[in-house]
Amino acid sequence: MSQTTIDYYFAPQSPWSYLGHQRFWDIARAHNARIRVLPVDLGGKVFPVSGGLPLAKRAPQRQAYRLAELRRFSTWLGAPLNLEPKHFPVNGDDAARLIIAVDMKDGEEAAMRLALHVMRAVWAEERNIGDEATLAQLLAEADLPAARIEQAHSQAVQERYEADTQRAIDAGVFGAPSYVIEGEIFWGQDRLDFVERRLTR
DSSP states (O other): OOOOEEEEEEOTTOHHHHHHHHHHHHHHHHTTOEEEEEEOOIIIIIHHHHTOOOGGGSOHHHHHHHHHHHHHHHHHHTOOOOSSOTTOSOOOHHHHHHHHHHHHHHOHHHHHHHHHHHHHHHHTSOOOTTSHHHHHHHHHHTTOOTTHHHHTTSHHHHHHHHHHHHHHHHHTOOSSSEEEETTEEEESGGGHHHHHHHHHO
């Protein structure tokens, strides 16, 4: 039986990616599915072509409901989350490139581990992932080589980031997290039950 591959599109600064990350990882492991780790430029590239709006430009009703939903899911999942963290909004590009560098050098498991550290830093630890010193600390906490910081600035990593973002657009992705299995999109961590059913099928 062939191994299923899941394209995992996410933004390191996304609270919904954070809330779903560990659960998604556990589901993929339980079903022996391979994860293609694909951090993308959500606000800069995906939103402009898919109709998405940055948080500050959304209607007040939508912003208020977002906070209510974050609170609900944080409680239900037992995941600590600061609703309005000190370092948010934050540019996630450097963190995304670092995750890609780790994926290219150390593989999927290491990239998933670092992504969890990065997301937790924003939403549970009041840390600034836009700061390179913070990213270096997160690398160390994830037991990964310090050299990845420099490698994250390489042309190869930048090209991969741009290609993965375009891959998301071509796949019809418009938000994060999105899980794509054989062309079928599951948008949002609240769709993970359907991801699991798809893997079971």
